Amino acid sequence: MSDQVRSANDELDWENVAHVFYLNVFFVPMEKLDLSATLSYTLAEAEMESPSMPSVTVTNGGGTFDGAYNPILMNNADEYSDLDYSMLELEVTGTYQIRDNLSFTLNYWYSDFDDDEPYVYGDLDGDAYTLTGFITWSF
Template sequence: MDYRTEAHSFSVVATYRPLAVLGFNANFNYTTGRGNITDLKFESMFPTGDAKLDLDTSSINPNQPYLYDVAYLNEMADYSNLDFEQLDFTMGVSYRISNDIGLGINYYYTDFEDNEAYVYGDQDVTVQSLMGFVTVSF
């Protein structure tokens, strides 16, 4: 069996402080990942004829009690492929009212693209959120 996983991530971060009490930030991240299993060659341990595990097995010889066969694992290579891309973007602003109190707001954006929808179906998703916050130092 051969298993391979490959992931690459690229990021850019920027901050800007035009005033001592005012700050801006932005973060961009792109990740791509791939993985798969190949060369599965399990020999049949307990041949079950044409019967599959999810079918009616009433016609199978009762002297052959094992319906599970490791050879079924060979099918795993057909649905083991991973291929995705993820884009994350964040930007925000913060303002310090005093030495003890600050305000801020951040925007978050994530886009996930599943290019190999297999076991769980299409996993594509886009999420956006806006978060406001207050900081207090004491």
């Protein structure tokens, strides 16, 4: 059995704030062509205070176990839970209607992630992009 015993009096302050800004544009330059673009920006922060677990006494089948908060068991938990990141995403899509039942779509997606508070897995800064195309046939 470990030194850590949970109590009804455990306290944990967690604060989480996220803001998302979003812009979408849809445009039809000609009868057979649809274009759209989406831009989003996310800004998020979160933090947790160090857990406060007061001493408790637990009776366990005739024996008594005195437990108290042991910082070794939750070492840096409050630091691992700090988040501070921003993310920019752009998606552009174009669809050309070849026939009434046949169309071609091209889609581009880009994301830039900026991690200002490295998390458990380290610094997650980076960007990614994809370009996909597909043909749709309706029957």
